[in-house]
Amino acid sequence: MKTRNKHATLNEVARAAGVGTTTVSRVINGGQRVDPETMARVQRAIETLGYMPSQAARILKGDRTRAIGLVIPSIADPFFSSCAEAAQAIVRANDSVLIVLTTQNDPKEELEAVNMLMRHRVDGLIIAPCNAEDDVLARMLGRISTPVVTLDRPIEGSKIPSVVVDNFAGAKLATEHLIEHGYRRIACLTGEPHLYTIQERMRGYTGAMQSAGLKPALSVDVEDHVSAEKCLLNLMKKAGSPQAVLTLKNITTVAVFETLQKHGVKVPETVALLGYDDFQMAEALRPSISVIRQPIEEIGHAAAELLFERLLNQGASKGGGSLQRRQVVLATRLVLRNSCGCGRA
Amino acid sequence: MKTRNKHATLNEVARAAGVGTTTVSRVINGGQRVDPETMARVQRAIETLGYMPSQAARILKGDRTRAIGLVIPSIADPFFSSCAEAAQAIVRANDSVLIVLTTQNDPKEELEAVNMLMRHRVDGLIIAPCNAEDDVLARMLGRISTPVVTLDRPIEGSKIPSVVVDNFAGAKLATEHLIEHGYRRIACLTGEPHLYTIQERMRGYTGAMQSAGLKPALSVDVEDHVSAEKCLLNLMKKAGSPQAVLTLKNITTVAVFETLQKHGVKVPETVALLGYDDFQMAEALRPSISVIRQPIEEIGHAAAELLFERLLNQGASKGGGSLQRRQVVLATRLVLRNSCGCGRA
DNA sequence: CTGAAAGCGCTAACAT
DNA sequence: ATGTTAGCGCTTTCAG
Numbered sequence: 267m268k269t270r271n272k273h274a275t276l277n278e279v280a281r282a283a284g285v286g287t288t289t290v291s292r293v294i295n296g297g298q299r300v301d302p303e304t305m306a307r308v309q310r311a312i313e314t315l316g317y318m319p320s321q322a323a324r325i326l327k328g329d330r331t332r333a334i335g336l337v338i339p340s341i342a343d344p345f346f347s348s349c350a351e352a353a354q355a356i357v358r359a360n361d362s363v364l365i366v367l368t369t370q371n372d373p374k375e376e377l378e379a380v381n382m383l384m385r386h387r388v389d390g391l392i393i394a395p396c397n398a399e400d401d402v403l404a405r406m407l408g409r410i411s412t413p414v415v416t417l418d419r420p421i422e423g424s425k426i427p428s429v430v431v432d433n434f435a436g437a438k439l440a441t442e443h444l445i446e447h448g449y450r451r452i453a454c455l456t457g458e459p460h461l462y463t464i465q466e467r468m469r470g471y472t473g474a475m476q477s478a479g480l481k482p483a484l485s486v487d488v489e490d491h492v493s494a495e496k497c498l499l500n501l502m503k504k505a506g507s508p509q510a511v512l513t514l515k516n517i518t519t520v521a522v523f524e525t526l527q528k529h530g531v532k533v534p535e536t537v538a539l540l541g542y543d544d545f546q547m548a549e550a551l552r553p554s555i556s557v558i559r560q561p562i563e564e565i566g567h568a569a570a571e572l573l574f575e576r577l578l579n580q581g582a583s584k585g586g587g588s589l590q591r592r593q594v595v596l597a598t599r600l601v602l603r604n605s606c607g608c609g610r611a
Numbered sequence: 612m613k614t615r616n617k618h619a620t621l622n623e624v625a626r627a628a629g630v631g632t633t634t635v636s637r638v639i640n641g642g643q644r645v646d647p648e649t650m651a652r653v654q655r656a657i658e659t660l661g662y663m664p665s666q667a668a669r670i671l672k673g674d675r676t677r678a679i680g681l682v683i684p685s686i687a688d689p690f691f692s693s694c695a696e697a698a699q700a701i702v703r704a705n706d707s708v709l710i711v712l713t714t715q716n717d718p719k720e721e722l723e724a725v726n727m728l729m730r731h732r733v734d735g736l737i738i739a740p741c742n743a744e745d746d747v748l749a750r751m752l753g754r755i756s757t758p759v760v761t762l763d764r765p766i767e768g769s770k771i772p773s774v775v776v777d778n779f780a781g782a783k784l785a786t787e788h789l790i791e792h793g794y795r796r797i798a799c800l801t802g803e804p805h806l807y808t809i810q811e812r813m814r815g816y817t818g819a820m821q822s823a824g825l826k827p828a829l830s831v832d833v834e835d836h837v838s839a840e841k842c843l844l845n846l847m848k849k850a851g852s853p854q855a856v857l858t859l860k861n862i863t864t865v866a867v868f869e870t871l872q873k874h875g876v877k878v879p880e881t882v883a884l885l886g887y888d889d890f891q892m893a894e895a896l897r898p899s900i901s902v903i904r905q906p907i908e909e910i911g912h913a914a915a916e917l918l919f920e921r922l923l924n925q926g927a928s929k930g931g932g933s934l935q936r937r938q939v940v941l942a943t944r945l946v947l948r949n950s951c952g953c954g955r956a
Numbered sequence: 957c958t959g960a961a962a963g964c965g966c967t968a969a970c971a972t
Numbered sequence: 973a974t975g976t977t978a979g980c981g982c983t984t985t986c987a988g
Contacts, residue, residue: 272756273732275965286975291967301973316754321730322676323965325667326980333710333731341699347692354686354713363727365678366711368699382708385666386678387618409661411617524895547892550869620981631959636983644957668981671964 274315283311294319325387332362334573335383337393338417339371345516345543345562346394349417352566353392360574362389371396371461377403384410390573394418398462413576417569419462420593427576429569429594433463436558436598437470440512440540443600445478447607449510449538453501454482455522456514457489467514467542483508494521498529510538510606516545523555523605539605553604561596568594619660628656639664670732677707679918680728682738683762684716690861690888690907691739694762697911698737705919707734716741716806722748729755735918739763743807758921762914764807765938772921774914774939778808781903781943782815785857785885788945790823792952794855794883798846799827800867801859802834812859812887828853839866843874855883855951861890868900868950884950898949906941913939 276294280287285304292300293308300308311317325331334357338346350366357364365388367379373396380403383391394417395403404424407414416428444452454471458464468484475482485497501508513519519541526533533539533553541548544559572592602608621639625632630649637645638653645653656662670676679702683691695711702709710733712724718741725748728736739762740748749769752759761773789797799816803809813829820827830842846853858864864886871878878884878898886893889904917937947953 273965276967277965287966288968288976289974292974295967299973304973318726318729320671320732320965322667322670322732323980324967326665326671326965326982327967328980329967331667340696341686342689342693342696344687344689344692347689347695348687350692350711351685351687351713354711358712363710363712363731365708366695366699367703367708368696381663384663386708387665387667520892520895527895527897545891547865547890547896550865550872550896551892552872552897618981621983622981632982633959633984634957637958640983646957649957665981668964669983671966671981672983673964674983 273320274317276317276319279308279311279315279317282315283308330362330389331387333386333388334362334364334570335380335386335388335391335393336364336366337376337379337383337391338366338368339394339396340368341366344545345418345560348562349394349566349569352563353570354566356567356570356574369396371458373397373400373403376400377406380406384412388412390414390577392417392569392573395421395462397460398422413573413580415569415573415576418565427572427592427594429565429572429596431463431560431565431596431598433466433598434470434473436560437467437512437514437542438474439470439598439600440542440558441471441474442478443602444510444512444538444540444606445474445480447510447538449607450480451483451506451508452480452510452512453485453508454512454514455485455488455494455497455518457487457493457518458515459486464514471512471514488513488518488521490517491521491524494518494525495528498522498525502531508537510534510540513539513541516541516543519543519555519557520545523551533605534607538607541605544601548601549603551605556603556606556608557601559599559601561598564596568596618665619662621662621664624653624656624660624662627660628653675707675734676732678731678733679707679709679915680725680731680733680736680738681709681711682721682724682728682736683711683713684739684741685713686711689890690763690905693907694739694911694914697908698915699911701912701915701919714741716803718742718745718748721745722751725751729757733757735759735922737762737914737918740766740807742805743767758918758925760914760918760921763910772917772937772939774910774917774941776808776905776910776941776943778811778943779815779818781905782812782857782859782887783819784815784943784945785887785903786816786819787823788947789855789857789883789885789951790819790825792855792883794952795825796828796851796853797825797855797857798830798853799857799859800830800833800839800842800863802832802838802863803860804831809859816857816859833858833863833866835862836866836869839863839870840873843867843870847876853882855879855885858884858886861886861888864888864900864902865890868896878950879952883952886950889946893946894948896950901948901951901953902946904944904946906943909941913941 276290280290297305354364369375376396391414404421414426420428472482488494488497541557544557548555621635625635642650699709714720721741736759749766759771765773817827833839833842858867886902889902893900
């Protein structure tokens, strides 16, 4: 048996090297004030025993956990996985690890996730709340001393710093662009209307329509191919069938596009299409799909940066407690391709 | 100041409830052998103080970490993010958390990631090794007592259990299908030829070609639009320009398809296309892209299950030590759409 | 049913 | 330059 069943301890290393524990501790923490020779001996012992300091013991001693919690609806979702990737990079750069927990947009899971993370005493928390009005969550986050930053969605009525995208402006911009194309009957399709981001986008759409004296036409349950087909068929049947469709989330965009294709509806000639959120193939499709693009990586990046900023400041301005309620709002960009009617010059 | 700066401790709860620490410990661990009344009092104290047991202290006492490490090249990659999602579900079901570390396929980062996770004393490790022949990693993993399972890629010459896909068979199947279509000049394009999975696929392609008496034509540096364009232009210029292209990874597939479209090459009439690995838009593109589909979720799922199986068995068959060198190989599926020439009946 | 006390691995005074 | 020692918060015998 070569592999030890139990981990080697600092104490064992000390004995093996014939020194005291302090010396070993010094060595593994940079080796200040240690005789080079002693240091070498200790390092040999460490090597031999395969010693690795126990994070748990350090934590218990009051050190930071060097772990950051990330709570998101799903890792498989490209939006959140990109956020996670960006956040992870920052976390690693700060010599910490990322613990990722997913909620499937279930507030209960979310609460549990936060709980679990608190038990692990993560140094900080990045969370994309399921529900902007979740009082239970807000109260729980208010109680803890761990720095928290929300991602993509704020928690209303709380002073928790957040990094969000200007969903309202994005959808407004999209709608206005469609209007400029001359379309009058512009339908808006989406799913998950209970989400904060979607609501903001719906407001943006509705606002832009009303400002232009047009009548909004919103369908909020288009979540897949089946519902897209049903909704579209329904829409096209009527007299005032839409000249353009604005979709507020990725899956909806794709579902609508595929349905349109399947039924031989010409895009953008018969019906123009503009989607919220860019996706990998938007460029490759024929016609290519015009979209509102969010600065996804930047969201994760900014959230993590903001968190560490707070982590460090917290240590510094101990007494001050100047609640720096930062609210980062990132802008979206209209990416014009063909599906909206552009580029047919 | 309402929020405590320091976390409440079990001791504080005990004092607040007027009981001993043992009793509090019993309460938070299920409350066996505790007077209901005492229990209620303790719980009230816990509530009031917002007490949460410190995982670190528990670990130090010898408990499991309830953390599993996942080391993958990237979270943003749809393949790995789906694996991660599936793994996460299993991990959560086992009352643990997932710590995700990414390597960007850099062996150095990888080593560091494993190191970090060991310091955190994760109960188990799931890793998609950058390099199948990395001796340093193999040795390091051999040294530690923590159960490890590899994902998508094995570590050669080690007895570490792994969950992989039958890449060879998949690529072989794909090539054979193309051959059945009657294509004789079939080119194979890919990137990252140093990766185990890609190598297996290349073997599958080459094998199938040779078995059919055809001459393999492999390009191993097609990684983006630029390289795809260059490669394709080069290929088409020649006399024996390919009738079909097999792409061995997602990005290559997309790049090749877009390039083909851009240059007005008819797919599949002029050049047929078959890709390894399915992707969201493959169905929606015109023509829709035929692909080899991997059971992605299952990989993550199986890896996590395998890991916990070992974790539990390890506890049980302490003395036995029957090294159950399990090697799970998952099958791929050929998804026929239009780009290969199918469906034009 | 309950409490006192030991000790998990480590760091940080405080000696020497 | 190096060793001694007291805990960090928790679980767990072992006695009541």
